[in-house]
Each structure stands twice: as structure tokens, then as C-alpha cells.
Amino acid sequence: MLARGRGVTVWRQIAEAIEAEIAGGGLPPGARLPTEAALSLRFGVNRHTVRQAVKSLVDKGLVRVAQGSGTYVEAKPLAYPIGARTRFSEIVVGQARDPAGKVISHREAGASVEIAEALDLPPGSLVVMIESAHFADGVPISWSTAAFPLPRFARVPEVYGATGSITAALAACGVPDYRRAVTRIGAAVADRTDAGRLEVAEGRPVLVIESVNVDRDGVPIQWARSHFSADRVRLTVGG
Amino acid sequence: MLARGRGVTVWRQIAEAIEAEIAGGGLPPGARLPTEAALSLRFGVNRHTVRQAVKSLVDKGLVRVAQGSGTYVEAKPLAYPIGARTRFSEIVVGQARDPAGKVISHREAGASVEIAEALDLPPGSLVVMIESAHFADGVPISWSTAAFPLPRFARVPEVYGATGSITAALAACGVPDYRRAVTRIGAAVADRTDAGRLEVAEGRPVLVIESVNVDRDGVPIQWARSHFSADRVRLTVGG
DNA sequence: CCCTATTTGTGCGTATGTATC
DNA sequence: AGATACATACGCACAAATAGG
Numbered sequence: 160m161l162a163r164g165r166g167v168t169v170w171r172q173i174a175e176a177i178e179a180e181i182a183g184g185g186l187p188p189g190a191r192l193p194t195e196a197a198l199s200l201r202f203g204v205n206r207h208t209v210r211q212a213v214k215s216l217v218d219k220g221l222v223r224v225a226q227g228s229g230t231y232v233e234a235k236p237l238a239y240p241i242g243a244r245t246r247f248s249e250i251v252v253g254q255a256r257d258p259a260g261k262v263i264s265h266r267e268a269g270a271s272v273e274i275a276e277a278l279d280l281p282p283g284s285l286v287v288m289i290e291s292a293h294f295a296d297g298v299p300i301s302w303s304t305a306a307f308p309l310p311r312f313a314r315v316p317e318v319y320g321a322t323g324s325i326t327a328a329l330a331a332c333g334v335p336d337y338r339r340a341v342t343r344i345g346a347a348v349a350d351r352t353d354a355g356r357l358e359v360a361e362g363r364p365v366l367v368i369e370s371v372n373v374d375r376d377g378v379p380i381q382w383a384r385s386h387f388s389a390d391r392v393r394l395t396v397g398g
Numbered sequence: 399m400l401a402r403g404r405g406v407t408v409w410r411q412i413a414e415a416i417e418a419e420i421a422g423g424g425l426p427p428g429a430r431l432p433t434e435a436a437l438s439l440r441f442g443v444n445r446h447t448v449r450q451a452v453k454s455l456v457d458k459g460l461v462r463v464a465q466g467s468g469t470y471v472e473a474k475p476l477a478y479p480i481g482a483r484t485r486f487s488e489i490v491v492g493q494a495r496d497p498a499g500k501v502i503s504h505r506e507a508g509a510s511v512e513i514a515e516a517l518d519l520p521p522g523s524l525v526v527m528i529e530s531a532h533f534a535d536g537v538p539i540s541w542s543t544a545a546f547p548l549p550r551f552a553r554v555p556e557v558y559g560a561t562g563s564i565t566a567a568l569a570a571c572g573v574p575d576y577r578r579a580v581t582r583i584g585a586a587v588a589d590r591t592d593a594g595r596l597e598v599a600e601g602r603p604v605l606v607i608e609s610v611n612v613d614r615d616g617v618p619i620q621w622a623r624s625h626f627s628a629d630r631v632r633l634t635v636g637g
Numbered sequence: 638c639c640c641t642a643t644t645t646g647t648g649c650g651t652a653t654g655t656a657t658c
Numbered sequence: 659a660g661a662t663a664c665a666t667a668c669g670c671a672c673a674a675a676t677a678g679g
Contacts, residue, residue, distance in 0.1 A: 168665085168666065168667090169666080169667070170666080170667085194643080194644060194645085195644075195645070196643095196644080204667075204668085205667060205668045205669070206645095206668090206669095207666095207667070207668070207669090208666080208667060208668080210645085210646090211666085211667090218586075218587075218589070224645070224646095225644090225645080225675085225676080226644075226645045226646060226674065226675045226676075227643075227644055227645060227646095227674070227675030227676030227677080228643095228644070228645080228675075228676055228677080229643095229644065229645080229676095230644095230645085236584070238582075241583075241635050242635070242636070243636060339636065340636075341634070341636075342634065342635040342636060343477075343632045343633070343634050344480075344583060344605070344632065344633035344634070344635065345475070345603075345605070345628050345631075345632050345633070346585035346603035346604065346605045346628035347603050347628065348457075348587060348601065348602070348603050350457075362587065362601065363587070364584075364585035364586050364587050364603055364604075365585065365603075366583070366584070366585045366605075389584050389585035389586065392584075393582045393583065393584050394582070394583035394584070395580070395581065395582050395583070396480050396481075396581040396583065396635055397481070397482060397578065397579075397580075397581060
């Protein structure tokens, strides 16, 4: 079963064996792997060696370990198309998952330099800031901080809170259609906030997306910075 | 200068003071910060407090510390447009920087399932795999693993190695033009390989981009997985 | 609420092979 | 050849989280 002393390390062979089992469907998403003790018995190696194999699978985002409970196969990452008509719920529904949005908090504030510039407003203009979280099948996918100019979008928090849909909230403020004007993509390491809201460990990778939406006349209506769990999402561009 | 006991920690105030100085241009990209000793004197705090402030700036990607040398202001992140005609050198030149590419290694191999699928080849077909690194102004921006079908692209390693240009290498194999068909964007934390090739610390965020290029007839000619330092690059989509 | 068995997390020590200078 | 560093692999012990009775 294991080829020792042939240039491929033992932990790597074990990782590949498990990965093949996942790819082959023997371990479907959500399934629990055998315990570390069982695996070390099965492969005839020390538990530490199994743990290193498992760690490599965690780093690849294939499995997730829960102390005291076990190791579980991760769901396939959500393909998230980035484009002019990016809509969270449509994307999630398009992959036969159940979308949900939740408002964490909202408040009025003066626009920061960065936000004022993005929304083409005089610095310090009043905006309404909304923090929200987004889920697919109950699993956290992303959270975001968004800013909308006032007074035009005063009703956004109310409608967004009631419906969980940005599209509906904007429609209620007289914006029947909008499109993505700017998208900037970066990456970061999950801090405490990310970890809590995305239910990932601190230190896991997150994708950070800054975006500006504009209405049909090209007027900026929304600035947002979203944090996606990189373990659960792959962004796709064109195609 | 420092407001103690008002709900904002001292290290945070110091971090914001330094950040303001950077934003204001007092510390341009590449500049060296005062030594930690000098800063602790200036702010009247312990050196540990300064270190915590600096650490927070490192985590934000604003500065980089070089042991034994000093702390330096990071260059503004390179804006990297993702689109149908993504070309590394054009992007870098477009921002008045000096591009460079270097081949790390190359070899022939049978295509993995993933690569064969992306290139629309029978599994196990021969491809040439090239690992390369890419720089702007001498600073590492990305490194990638690329696969080209054989025998059509047998000359790619040779020409790429000589010119440092994928475009030139493909042209030498009879592909005057190509475009990006698929782009998938994820994120990860830098492992040892990333850290060495991108000159970042292990644990820093990296953007991972899988892409497929096709020729004018839509035939796949190149699969690649690129790792970008998220501290030095922002991807942009449309606009 | 407590207790216990299971399971993962962590630390220490040891030995060995391999790559590098 | 020697010295050094590093990754690999193993063994043992205990801590911490989970789940179930």
C-alpha cells in the first residue's frame, strides 16, 4: 500500500489516498473521515503522520477538522461569477443552494474620504452604512460593509432588513436596475471579526472585494467592501 | 499627542499616526521608518508598544520589516486588470514599472486529470510544465505553474527562457494571438514555497488564479495556476 | 448537572534521511 | 568529508472540546 523510501513521503501518499477517496465519491461532502487512530492503524503509521496528511488536506480546503468531533469533507466551493450583473441571490440560486442575507447593524455617518471618492460625493456627505452577512444553505459565505448616499437611500436599511435583498431595497428607492462599475479584488488573513462572522479559524484566507454599483445613468449608488471565505468560494471571471 | 485611557489603545494611536504620515506622503513607498528605538522615544512609550503598532501595519500590508535592516513602506499595490486580454508585461508597463519574467524550471510530464480536462486533452497526454516567477521593478509579484500541450509547444521553454515573455514564446509556436477563456480566483495563505518565491512571510495572504488561454480558434493552449502576493497586487475587473 | 468515553490538539523527546554549505 | 539545518516519522503523555447517557 505505502511505498517507503522511494522519494514520495508517507504523509503525502496518505493525503493522496484520502483525496482520491473524496474525488471518487467514497467520501461525499459532509461525510466524517475515520478517526486519526483508525487511519493510523489502517495505514500502519503513527498518528502524527496521519495528522500531517490531514493538515495538508485542510490547507487545500478539502476537509475541515473539529476538535472533539472529527474531520469532515468540505462542500465543493461555490462558483461566484464576477461581472457587470453580479447578484448574490441569483448566483446562489443558480447553483441550487438556498440563499439568505442578514443585517448585522446599520447607522448614519459622514462618508470617509475613500467612500466619498468612490460614490462621487463631497467628503463628509451623509451616507447610511450597513453591515450584513450572507449565507448559502445556512453556511456563511461572506459579510460586507456597504455605504449608500443619503437622503436618496434612507429606506434601504428597513427594506433590506425585511427582505434580505439589496435588489429589493434599491428598487424601493426608485432604482429598478443597477450594474457593477468597479471591482477590486484582494486577499487577507481572517482576523477575529472575519473568523466570527464567517465561522472559519483565524488565519484562514479571505477574499476582499471592493465594489461600486451604479444606476442606469451611471450615478454611483453603493460602495461595498465584502469579505468572502476563500475556503468556500471561487470567483470566476468570464466563462 | 497620545490620549491615554480613552478607549483607544496606545499602539493603535501610534499605528494611525504612522499611517497618516504614509498617506500624507511624508513617508513615500520604499522609505525607511525611524528605528523602533527612535519611535518609542518620540512617542514616549515602550519599544514593545511600538512593535505592536508596527505589527498592525504589517498585517494591513502597509509596511514590511526586514530583520537587521529596518522597516520599509510598501509600494502601492499594483492594479492588475483581469480580462480577456490579460498580459503581465503590458499591465506592468501600463503602470510605469519595469517587468521581468524568469523561468524557475521546466519538464515534460503526463497531464494530471485537472490539467487534461482544462486543456481538453485525453488524460495522461504529454505536456510541458513550466514554473516561472514574475517581477515589477525587481519586486516579486507572482509565480506560476503552467502547462502547454506537446508536441505543439515544445519550443515554449526555450523561447520563454530566452525572452521572459509568454507572448513571444507562443508566437514562436505559431500562435500570434490568444485570449483568456477561464479565470478562477481563490485565496490561500503563503506556504514555504510562496514565501520563498514571493519574498513574503509564511502566513501572508496570496491570491491564487487558475486560468486557461485559448488561441483564435478557441483551442486551449495554456493552463496556469498563478500565486500573487496579495500585499502587492489588487485584481480589478471591468472599469 | 455531572460524569465519561471519544476525538482532536499540543508538547516533549528520539531517530533517521536528505539537502546544503 | 564534515558540519549543519531541516523535514520526516515515531512514541508517549496530557490537555481540550465534543457528544451522549
